[in-house]
Amino acid sequence: MRLSLVLAAAALAGSSLIATVHAQEQVNLTWQMWGDENDTALFTSLADLVTAEYPNITVTPQFSGWTDYWTRLPVLASSGQIADLVAMQSMRMPSFYSILEPLNSYMEADGLDTAEFESSIIAGLGHDGTQYALPYDVGPWLVYYNRDKFAAAGLEEPALDWTFDDFKSAADALTEGGNYGYAVQAFDFIAGPVALGAEYFNDSNQFDITNAGYVDAVTKFSDLVSVDKASPVFASGTGAITGSGRFAAGSAAMYIDGPWVLLQTKDSVDFDIGVAPLPRGEGESRFITAGSGWGIAAASQHKEEAYKALKVLTGPKAAEILASAGRALPGRLAEQTYWYDVAAKDVAGTRETLQYMFEHSTPFRLNEYWNEFENLVTQYMPLALNGDSTTEEVLANIQSQLPM
Structure with missing residues (x-):
């Protein structure tokens, strides 16, 4: 009896040792x-x-x-x-x-x-x-702006719920000579229209970028370039001058990007910067985050x-x-x-802006063809910006290349 207890104890100790070794x-x-x-x-x-x-x-x-x-x-x-x-x-x-x-x-x-x-x-x-x-x-996409240029032009700094008309008015007022009020980038035609209340998907989560609301919202941004000349045409590819590059050089007073570049942007400029939400449309503010x-x-x-x-x-x-x-x-x-x-130290409005934007965020609608859509926007939107096609024609062309 005692022998069996000893053997059992030994077996138990051995199994515990094996378990410990295995666990480690x-x-x-x-x-x-x-x-x-x-x-x-x-x-x-x-x-x-x-x-x-x-x-x-x-x-x-x-x-x-x-x-x-x-x-x-x-x-x-x-x-x-x-x-x-x-x-x-x-x-x-x-x-x-x-x-x-x-x-x-x-x-x-x-x-x-x-x-x-x-x-x-x-x-x-x-x-x-x-x-x-x-x-x-x-982070959501937000507007970076040059506070020095706003002050020099006598403009009020953006409110949390500023409208597209406010944004356009500022961009026009800050455009003079070789300097622009705004430097457009490809993703602005996605984040910007959503902030204006537009949708690029239908109820089945399929692309519908020719609906009237989305076409109108994209046109508002593209007209800033093709009609108002308040922004240069964006360029893609190696060596292209980006919106952030123009902003850092002081030749554009506003551009759109995310908080992930705030520290880099702050360190690359020699002027005072601020951040503001994307402008809203006629309805309430709403923003996509990633x-x-x-x-x-x-x-x-x-x-x-x-x-x-x-x-x-x-x-x-x-x-x-x-x-x-x-x-x-x-x-x-x-x-x-x-x-x-x-990162946000000494950058006006950062905490208030981001907290406001998170409170007014809307689901970022995506599907498996999303990256193809983004690439097509980058490829074809310059045709509308330089006047070779209308915005409606460009969006119809992109729509025709997206899977149904």
Whole structure:
């Protein structure tokens, strides 16, 4: 009897030892994202947070340039070489959700409270009610403006609910000689019309960019270029002068971009800048937001460990680090204050503008052909801006090239 108890105890101890060894098995996760060597130290510090909390897990970042990242991602996924942790942008989720592991069951078991994140980016990193990534940043498109030029022209600075007529009036007044009131960019013809109340999808979530409301809204922006001459025609391609470039040079008083470039923009100018919401139409203000996060590859062999890492990488401390570096306006609400204190320091109206825009955000409607649509807008809108075609003709041409 005693012998059997001894043997049983030994067996139990042995199994516990095996379990302990198994639990502490070292796992190295790869982490695939866009960036360059300048990002290495920052994101390595986030990876170190994972190992500090889970000593048996290490995370190795792998960087690609922005364009290369999206070109390589489907190739890596189909060849089985995709990383365990995968960076994902909300605007590309409809095209890539199938390569990611659904997170709902992990989140439910873990008790993750999504109310800690800005709701629009939680929705943006999901698809058909399933969560595929957790966010690290978020932001709406907003107007950057040169406060010195507004003051010199005797113009009032933009109100939170300023209208398109206000925007147009300012752009016209600030256009003189070789200087423009506004520098248009391709995405303005998407974010801008939505802010005016237009829709580019029908009720079936298919593109309908020839509807009267969208055509009218796009025409308002294109006329600023082709009729009012308040903005130069935007150009794409290597070496093109961007809206941000014209703004930094002082030759354009306004341009549209997201909070992700605020620190870079502030550091590139020698004048006082401010930010304002996109102008509204006749109705209430409304804005689309986007952002990025990280998910788990469906092909990962270490999904449980990857989820543990994901929780740390999108957790409060990681958000604080990214925000304090000015790298991202956190998707986490409580940590956004660190970004305001660093990136938005001395930039008029930033906190008020973004809080107003989040309060008036509308779902960013996307489908699997979204990136094709964006590319077609970039390719064809200059024809309307330089007068070779009407805005209505350009939109009809783009519509004809989109899948039904």
